[in-house]
Amino acid sequence: MPFTTRGFSGRGGQPDTRLPPGQTMVDKWPVLSAGPTPHVDTRDWELTVQDETSTDHRWSWDEFLALGVEDITVDIHCVTHWSKLGMSWRGVSLDKIFENVASERQYVLAHSYGGYTTNLPLEDLLGSKAWIATEAEGQPLHPEHGGPARLLVPHLYFWKSAKWVRGLTMMPDNDPGFWERYGYHIYGDPWKEQRYR
Numbered sequence: 001m002p003f004t005t006r007g008f009s010g011r012g013g014q015p016d017t018r019l020p021p022g023q024t025m026v027d028k029w030p031v032l033s034a035g036p037t038p039h040v041d042t043r044d045w046e047l048t049v050q051d052e053t054s055t056d057h058r059w060s061w062d063e064f065l066a067l068g069v070e071d072i073t074v075d076i077h078c079v080t081h082w083s084k085l086g087m088s089w090r091g092v093s094l095d096k097i098f099e100n101v102a103s104e105r106q107y108v109l110a111h112s113y114g115g116y117t118t119n120l121p122l123e124d125l126l127g128s129k130a131w132i133a134t135e136a137e138g139q140p141l142h143p144e145h146g147g148p149a150r151l152l153v154p155h156l157y158f159w160k161s162a163k164w165v166r167g168l169t170m171m172p173d174n175d176p177g178f179w180e181r182y183g184y185h186i187y188g189d190p191w192k193e194q195r196y197r
């Protein structure tokens, strides 16, 4: 058994019932990046949401933090079979971001500094299920882990949690992002083992 009997403070009960099929627990936090780590200064950082209007929604770093940060404890599951349970994070809920966005479009393409993209249904970003995280385990997010800010969508495989996020584009269709075009599952539910197509 890969589990230990230490306490876990996150949602959803005991570690064994919190580990999706085919996953193994890790203590160390692996780094998985498809390319080099972009180094983005918070003075230059900007988040944009692009919808069907011609005007983008934009937040500077300070404007973004002023939306309100919250602390959450969640489990994360990587498609390469590791899970890290009970991670503490700080970030801005996507509900706050989308409060001021009125779009008819039901899908989102998240894009990152460095060019990475991933697609998600809008409803998976709303309802206190997803954040743009700025801290993990009590520390500002290390650049390798997506600092200064990354998407955090813990109920889907971790490739959906775009590191170095810089924008969200509203899409009428569920167009695939970077890994999805290479054969990763279009949705990526770890409890249904939606790893590859």
Ligand SMILES: Nc1nc2c(c(=O)[nH]1)N[C@H]1C(S)=C(S)[C@@H](COP(=O)(O)O)O[C@H]1N2
Pocket: 029, 030, 031, 032, 033, 034, 035, 078, 079, 112, 114, 116, 144, 145, 146, 158, 159, 160, 161, 162, 163, 164
């Ligand atoms: N911008 C960007 N985001 C990314 C990736 C990437 O290569 N680039 N990799 C994804 C994958 S496959 C995983 S498992 C997680 C890894 O995050 P970590 O390096 O903080 O563990 O980031 C996801 N987000």
Ligand SMILES: [Mo]
Pocket: 032, 078, 079, 080, 158, 159
């Ligand atoms: Mo991954």
